[in-house]
Amino acid sequence: MEPFKRDFLTDFDLTDTELSERWDDVVATLHAGCPVARSEVGEGYWVVHNYRDVIQCTKDWRTFSSADGFMVNRPPGMPYFPPAEVDPPLQRALRAVLEPFLKPRAAAAFEPQVRAHANTLIDAFIERGEVELVSEFANPLPQYVFSTAVAGMDREELPYLLNAFSFVGPESERAQNFLNGMTRIERYMRQRQGEASRGDIVDALLAFEHEGFSWEDKVGTLCQLTIGGIGTTGYAFSGGLYHLATHPADRQRLVNDPSLIPQALDEFLRLYLGVVNMARRVKQEVEVGGVKMREGDRVLLSYGAACRDPTLFEEPNKVDIDRRATAHLAFGAGVHRCIGESLARVVLRFGYEEFLKRIPEFGVAADFSPEYETGSTRHMVRLPLHFTAAPPHARQPGGVR
Numbered sequence: 541m542e543p544f545k546r547d548f549l550t551d552f553d554l555t556d557t558e559l560s561e562r563w564d565d566v567v568a569t570l571h572a573g574c575p576v577a578r579s580e581v582g583e584g585y586w587v588v589h590n591y592r593d594v595i596q597c598t599k600d601w602r603t604f605s606s607a608d609g610f611m612v613n614r615p616p617g618m619p620y621f622p623p624a625e626v627d628p629p630l631q632r633a634l635r636a637v638l639e640p641f642l643k644p645r646a647a648a649a650f651e652p653q654v655r656a657h658a659n660t661l662i663d664a665f666i667e668r669g670e671v672e673l674v675s676e677f678a679n680p681l682p683q684y685v686f687s688t689a690v691a692g693m694d695r696e697e698l699p700y701l702l703n704a705f706s707f708v709g710p711e712s713e714r715a716q717n718f719l720n721g722m723t724r725i726e727r728y729m730r731q732r733q734g735e736a737s738r739g740d741i742v743d744a745l746l747a748f749e750h751e752g753f754s755w756e757d758k759v760g761t762l763c764q765l766t767i768g769g770i771g772t773t774g775y776a777f778s779g780g781l782y783h784l785a786t787h788p789a790d791r792q793r794l795v796n797d798p799s800l801i802p803q804a805l806d807e808f809l810r811l812y813l814g815v816v817n818m819a820r821r822v823k824q825e826v827e828v829g830g831v832k833m834r835e836g837d838r839v840l841l842s843y844g845a846a847c848r849d850p851t852l853f854e855e856p857n858k859v860d861i862d863r864r865a866t867a868h869l870a871f872g873a874g875v876h877r878c879i880g881e882s883l884a885r886v887v888l889r890f891g892y893e894e895f896l897k898r899i900p901e902f903g904v905a906a907d908f909s910p911e912y913e914t915g916s917t918r919h920m921v922r923l924p925l926h927f928t929a930a931p932p933h934a935r936q937p938g939g940v941r
């Protein structure tokens with residue numbers, strides 16, 4: 541392996557371009573090199589990357605608090621997003637009012653909307669024989685499903701919110717983008733306050749009261765939910781479809797037998813997880829992987845590296861759609877485990893089904909090599925695909941259009 545310019549074991553940096561460009565190598569180096577890595581950048585932090593150590597931290601929220609936010613060296617002015625950035629008991633109380641709208645049975649009911657919207661997006665590019673998948677399918681599909689089907693927003697809001705919350709572009713501009721998105725979400729919440737109740741997740745959030753939970757926190761919560769699926773679910777599309785574009789045998793298997801999609805999805809989620817690094821603050825002295833951490837220390841939990849822990853996953857960098865990879869940490873673990881997991885699975889499963897049904901043959905240009913942005917989240921910047929569409933009769937997904 542070519543040496544890195546930076547020593548990621550003792551001088552880890554979330555903003556280093558080598559992390560984006562050589563993620564597989566960095567992760568392998570962490571696993572081979574030390575139990576816990578260190579960064580002296582900014583406030584300084586530990587990087588916990590072994591699967592068992594990450595589990596230890598996520599299960600112990602009293603010692604590893606989320607209340608200082610999920611980003612290390614947070615840009616000034618960046619708003620806070622509950623429930624991810626608060627601790628129990630407030631976090632548990634807030635989840636209890638949101639969960640009924642996102643639990644498996646509620647999420648399953650969105651299948652028709654997912655299929656229908658996937659087809660609307662595909663209709664817009666099918667005649668072209670090519671698509672920029674990230675902006676035309678991977679990000680808009682999950683965003684549409686949460687924003688309109690779950691939260692009842694107008695379609696007209698979608699392009700603005702997608703842009704504000706997309707995690708694309710320089711970190712320095714992100715705080716302002718997020719604030720812009722937040723202003724728009726607040727406007728929607730004020731509008732809903734003045735309307736009759738629809739009995740949906742927004743009304744439940746508007747009615748939720750708890751000590752220490754302000755109006756800004758309510759707005760932050762709806763932002764967090766809106767952001768939840770954009771880059772995260774989007775990367776599981778772009779990563780998985782890039783794999784299928786470059787591995788025709790795997791693609792043909794999923795086209796021939798869509799019942800294989802849910803298992804393949806877990807493998808795609810293990811490798812193409814959108815949420816790769818989440819921060820915690822140490823509240824009392826503790827030992828992780830043999831390293832002593834003190835009260836006040838900052839810790840980065842690398843879900844992305846834990847998903848490639850070689851003690852758990854054989855040949856961890858290999859995409860193997862036959863692997864039963866259900867133990868991955870793409871959705872985190874412990875009290876903050878993703879509240880949108882069931883919805884994400886519904887969007888991914890039926891989004892893949894519709895895509896593969898209508899576009900069974902696709903590829904990338906011979907000179908294409910994906911670019912990534914990596915920090916707290918990781919995603920593919922763009923994925924231009926060329927394809928051959930299936931004949932029109934192939935598009936009858938159980939009558940849903």
Ligand code: HEM
Nearest residue numbers: 623624768769772773815818870871872876878879880884
């Ligand atoms: C494939 C798609 C997704 C991935 C990979 C993902 C990943 C994650 C992860 C790793 C966490 C834990 C954060 C931590 O430990 O601090 C999390 C939390 C969260 N996710 Fe997701 N997520 C996805 C989709 C969604 C969707 C669709 C929504 C919205 C409906 C959503 C909303 C949230 C919220 C609100 C939290 C905070 C939960 C809490 O702290 O109690 N996510 N997500």
